[in-house]
Amino acid sequence: MWQLSSLPTLNAFLNATSTILLLAGYRFIRQQNVRVHKICMVAAFAVSVLFLLSYLTYHYYVGTTRFTGQGWIRTAYFTLLISHTVLAALVPFLALVTLFRALKGQFPQHRRVARWTLPIWLYVSVTGVLVYLMLYQLYPQTTQEQAESTRLGADTSVSEETTASDRKGYFYPTFLCAELVAATTNDPAANAAVTTNAVPR
Numbered sequence: 426m427w428q429l430s431s432l433p434t435l436n437a438f439l440n441a442t443s444t445i446l447l448l449a450g451y452r453f454i455r456q457q458n459v460r461v462h463k464i465c466m467v468a469a470f471a472v473s474v475l476f477l478l479s480y481l482t483y484h485y486y487v488g489t490t491r492f493t494g495q496g497w498i499r500t501a502y503f504t505l506l507i508s509h510t511v512l513a514a515l516v517p518f519l520a521l522v523t524l525f526r527a528l529k530g531q532f533p534q535h536r537r538v539a540r541w542t543l544p545i546w547l548y549v550s551v552t553g554v555l556v557y558l559m560l561y562q563l564y565p566q567t568t569q570e571q572a573e574s575t576r577l578g579a580d581t582s583v584s585e586e587t588t589a590s591d592r593k594g595y596f597y598p599t600f601l602c603a604e605l606v607a608a609t610t611n612d613p614a615a616n617a618a619v620t621t622n623a624v625p626r
């Protein structure tokens with residue numbers, strides 16, 4: 426059956442798909458094949474929109490997941506996560522500008538911005554898969570830790586009175602920052618800022 430807990434795997438799959446589409450799109454424009462370049466890039470954009478919807482849905486209901494690795498891998502993970510998060514906030518804007526310039530036929534301007542958009546977008550897609558592997562496959566939380574750090578399975582205090590306006594930081598870049606703070610700290614207040622979401626009844 427479909428479950429919220431399968432969304433991180435779907436998200437990693439969508440990130441991997443957009444990586445492949447971006448690389449293929451780049452290869453096609455290098456071969457002067459504008460038609461297939463366009464198809465690949467529009468598809469990469471559509472896949473990224475799906476990713477964003479799935480990502481926001483998951484974190485809206487589940488909150489943050491703590492990284493349990495210790496030592497050097499923890500430093501490596503947070504270095505990756507911070508760079509991924511900062512650049513991920515830029516991608517929607519860069520991708521839209523790049524796409525609009527191309528669709529309006531402003532190809533020299535398209536090419537200029539695309540030379541920034543493409544590597545940043547690729548970095549975010551690839552590191553998205555790496556973050557998923559480290560967080561959910563290599564160093565997964567125990568069920569108990571998951572229940573303690575998220576609202577799923579521990580939803581006792583927030584009731585029906587919780588309204589949409591209580592759901593903090595839902596504007597994507599703000600949400601990313603709030604999630605990052607909660608993921609890097611053990612402060613329950615910071616974590617609550619992200620996880621104060623009512624599970625629908």
Ligand code: HEM
Nearest residue numbers: 454459463466520523524527528532533536539540542543
């Ligand atoms: C956000 C999505 C897109 C990205 C990331 C992207 C990326 C790129 C990149 C990196 C280049 C430069 C290639 C090089 O340096 O040789 C380029 C060129 C080009 N792209 Fe896109 N592209 C996107 C969407 C589109 C779309 C929708 C079209 C539709 C027609 C298009 C048409 C072109 C054309 C005609 C060029 C050649 C421009 C020139 O050489 O002056 N692109 N694109």
